[in-house]
Amino acid sequence: MSEALQATGLTKSYRTGRGLSPVVVVDDVSFSVPPGGSLGVVGESGSGKSTIARMVVGLLKPDSGEVSVDGRKRPYRERGNAARLRRAKEIQMVFQDPYGSLDRRLSVERALRDVLSRLRPDADIGREVGDLMDRVGLARQLLPSRPHQLSGGQRQRLAIAKALAVAPSVLVLDEAVSALDVSVQAQILALLNEIRHDLDVGLVFVSHDLAVVGEVSDEVLVMYRGKAVEHRPTADVLRRPEHPYTEMLLSSAPGPGWEPERVAELRAKFTETAAP
């Protein structure tokens, strides 16, 4: 069976100024996600995790490396509606702030109808809208509401519904639950697990929060300074981290016995030894 998503040798660097050597933000990263599987990508700010998400989706073109969905190489360069439609059906993305991806003038119903009529013109749109609402757990009474009338959790459900409207093979989530309260966060994580198992969608779940990633991923990719320093099943990474950087990230999260002084010490030591 072919993987839902296969990324091979993704590399991206930026020039920061004239005469300066380029900064490599993602350095030869490869991974795959089976249908219904979920890969967590974790790291600190600047580790390259969001850049990976953007390259997978096609918002950024990698310097080298390629992305395939369902065994077919993604057409980065092809222009025109057919190629765009194919890209949309392959991969969809959900961001941290649903406000940024929702049109505040459109009702929930219009938002969903718009996506469906553009990307799946032959579908029974009225029925599909209802199905999507059920799928993501939004009550039908909310159909006439506009984004500002929804709670943060409801907005994120709507963003997920919009992404699912085209029945994508892969869903990329960039810090999609980071701005939500814990109780809402738990609900959205449960929803994501349900979706991937029921619809066989492959998830790429980007987050700075290892505990959250633990709830929703089969495998974890730990990014440090553009490199994947660890890539193993989630339970192994969380229980038996192999790379000292992962170990440090795990001890940084507040919990029983946590002392900020110890974390800061570990971090300082790590920065010293890892500094070029």
Place this chain on the structure above:
Amino acid sequence: MLLDIENLHLSVPTADGQRPILRGVSLNVEAGETVGLVGESGSGKSTTARAALRLLPDDAELSGRLTVCGHEMAGGDRAEIRALRLGKAAMIFQEPRAVLNPVRRIGDSATERLVHVHGESKAAAKKQLLGLFEEVGLRDGARLMRMYPHQLSGGMLQRVVIAAALSTNPQLLLADEPTSALDVTTQAEVLVLLRRLRRERSLGVLFITHDLHLAAAYCDRVYVMREGIVVEHQPGATIFTDPKHDYTRALVAAAPELPEREEVRG
């Protein structure tokens, strides 16, 4: 008592009448302690801190007792409230980028209080700020002062804002989600700093956060708020292990936890 709030009610007018935001909040902060205020969005935790400095809309209705450093804030006169805001208490927020003007140099923004409010000369204010930068662990202060906010990381900016907040020697620091936008590692560094400052300056810190794990591990005492009411008040050491209120229990259950780590193999 640096901050003493008793039975505080607050409501704001909406199209369908007064809407209650705080419904009988009581809490206090002593010098030298860090007190956590935990709750979800809309619980009233930020409003409580804002009420303490009377950073409220004009049409908000306020009742109850509210004192900062022994001065009445709920019914006090404007001049007194202003003086308190300027000297005795300071507030820091989640997003330092929203506090600092993006087109002004760090040094100009951070000395604003000293120069424009306390009437110090620019040179004296900058000299004082240099010392404060050192105190909050920012090196190369003179160069930093000439930089713009976009040139610094979130952690450094939060230090800048903390230094600016300390410039008038406050006794009470209201910290509203000061580390929520930072990486866990940077968060720890800023928390170490806040703890040291609290000790060295005997600051009282009201630490507002949505993160119950963090509040339990970092704060001396923790208040849990929900829908404008304090539902629980406990020492940080026990709130996670022995939550009394159903809501706190629900929060504890909902917070994602890392699995226990196994001993590192030799």
